[in-house]
Amino acid sequence: xxxxxxxxxxxxxxxxxxxxxxxxxRGFDPEKTGQDTMFVLxxxxxxxxxxxxxxxxxxxxxxxxxxxxxxxxxxxxxxGHGAHFDPDTGVCTHGACLGQSLEPIPTRIxxxxxxxxxxxxxxxx
Amino acid sequence: xxIIGPDELVFGVDDLEACKQYLIDYGLRPAxxxxxxxxxxxxxxxxxxxxxxxxPDLPPALGPAPSLRETTYGVxxxxxxxxxxxxLGRDREIRRGRDGSLTCVDNMGFALKFQKTVRRPFRAPxxxxxxxxxxxxxxxxxxxxTPDMPAVPRSLSHVVLFVPDVALAEAFYVRLGFRVTxxxxxxxxxxxxxxxxxxxxxxxxQTPPFMKGVEHFTFHMGSGTEVLxxxxxxxxxxYQTFWGPGRHLFxxxxxxxxxxxxxxxxxxxADMDLHDDSWRARExxxxxxxxQLFLFTRREKWFPGGxxxxxx
Numbered sequence: 001x002x003x004x005x006x007x008x009x010x011x012x013x014x015x016x017x018x019x020x021x022x023x024x025x026r027g028f029d030p031e032k033t034g035q036d037t038m039f040v041l042x043x044x045x046x047x048x049x050x051x052x053x054x055x056x057x058x059x060x061x062x063x064x065x066x067x068x069x070x071x072x073x074x075x076x077x078x079x080g081h082g083a084h085f086d087p088d089t090g091v092c093t094h095g096a097c098l099g100q101s102l103e104p105i106p107t108r109i110x111x112x113x114x115x116x117x118x119x120x121x122x123x124x125x
Numbered sequence: 126x127x128i129i130g131p132d133e134l135v136f137g138v139d140d141l142e143a144c145k146q147y148l149i150d151y152g153l154r155p156a157x158x159x160x161x162x163x164x165x166x167x168x169x170x171x172x173x174x175x176x177x178x179x180x181p182d183l184p185p186a187l188g189p190a191p192s193l194r195e196t197t198y199g200v201x202x203x204x205x206x207x208x209x210x211x212x213l214g215r216d217r218e219i220r221r222g223r224d225g226s227l228t229c230v231d232n233m234g235f236a237l238k239f240q241k242t243v244r245r246p247f248r249a250p251x252x253x254x255x256x257x258x259x260x261x262x263x264x265x266x267x268x269x270x271t272p273d274m275p276a277v278p279r280s281l282s283h284v285v286l287f288v289p290d291v292a293l294a295e296a297f298y299v300r301l302g303f304r305v306t307x308x309x310x311x312x313x314x315x316x317x318x319x320x321x322x323x324x325x326x327x328x329x330x331q332t333p334p335f336m337k338g339v340e341h342f343t344f345h346m347g348s349g350t351e352v353l354x355x356x357x358x359x360x361x362x363x364y365q366t367f368w369g370p371g372r373h374l375f376x377x378x379x380x381x382x383x384x385x386x387x388x389x390x391x392x393x394x395a396d397m398d399l400h401d402d403s404w405r406a407r408e409x410x411x412x413x414x415x416x417q418l419f420l421f422t423r424r425e426k427w428f429p430g431g432x433x434x435x436x437x
Contacts, residue, residue, distance in 0.1 A: 071140035
């Protein structure tokens with residue numbers, strides 16, 4: 001699998017931008033691990049991505065597929081111990097990892113597609 | 126003081142629909158609607174209660190929603206309520222509800238309520254084991270398992286709290302007759318109230334102050350098999366495992382922890398050790414080896430078949 005991915009340097013195509021509603025989150029499993037290892041947030045003016053790992057215990061954030069956000073969509077929540085994160089900066093604003101940050105993943109939009117460059121796909125994690 | 130254990134936990138939440146669906150999928154029965162929230166019961170009547178975080182009737186929140194707002198302990202009798210009121214009234218405000226219940230806060234600020242227990246007797250089958258060397262428990266022609274066998278929460282088992290001063294937190298519960306059954310050195314004690322034999326109904330974990338809150342709650346299932354079956358069904362509904370399935374050393378209980386929309390983990394547990402006052406607490410540093418006998422990860426079902434390996 002790694003060989004195939006290596007042919008795409010540095011970035012992978014995740015989905016069409018229009019599939020992501022503004023204010024929503026979606027998990028992705030680009031390395032086919034069986035679990036979503038990253039998630040994408042569509043914000044009003046940007047698309048952001050983070051590694052699906054809470055800085056507190058390195059565990060996954062969602063309680064169910066794609067459920068990364070508070071009910072009102074204004075905060076990323078770790079559904080392990082309820083840590084809150086600012087969606088735009090990834091900084092923990094309340095909870096176990098206060099002041100620490102989610103690990104950002106560079107994204108870009110090209111021809112209506114969302115691309116991301118998770119570090120693991122380049123074999124450097 | 127004849128305190129039995131937690132009767133119910135009240136959460137103030139922001140995602141009411143997700144929380145309701147979660148508890149139904151977990152296996153609790155919706156027993157009452159309370160405004161926009163509700164009460165979700167195990168077989169013995171113990172329950173999780175969810176309410177909107179802005180409900181003015183809730184005790185104050187310790188942090189942003191979702192969070193644990195009140196822990197209700199069930200006690201055996203009126204005399205226990207009187208003894209609790211007399212003991213705690215010496216150094217804190219105690220309020221009497223119209224139903225005779227008591228409310229106060231513990232040494233860490235967690236809101237508590239004490240009431241005559243809502244736990245009701247019930248009958249449900251045990252997981253009978255046929256083991257060479259011991260008399261058979263399951264008679265001939267009685268099946269151990271069936272694909273559609275029930276695996277539902279039977280009784281609210283315990284709650285685990287993150288506390289900023291574990292010695293001070295422990296001292297409060299010891300005043301109420303809780304005994305330390307075992308202790309993780311530098312982490313905290315497992316506590317058993319006088320009205321139960323169960324290894325613990327409360328476990329305290331020392332953390333920095335900003336982590337104060339609930340780590341997890343769990344209901345007893347009927348057996349290790351039921352933990353594995355309920356967890357498998359819960360995962361099949363899309364819920365995210367945190368830790369397990371496995372079996373703890375202190376308490377001997379089977380475990381399987383999941384993420385949740387309650388701001389804490391939610392566990393299935395089963396088959397906990399029972400103790401009395403003659404038990405001498407063990408003390409160990411907390412580690413992967415001291416916290417569990419074994420740990421597994423669920424995988425997709427498969428079948429080896431008889432032919433050569435299939436390409437996949």
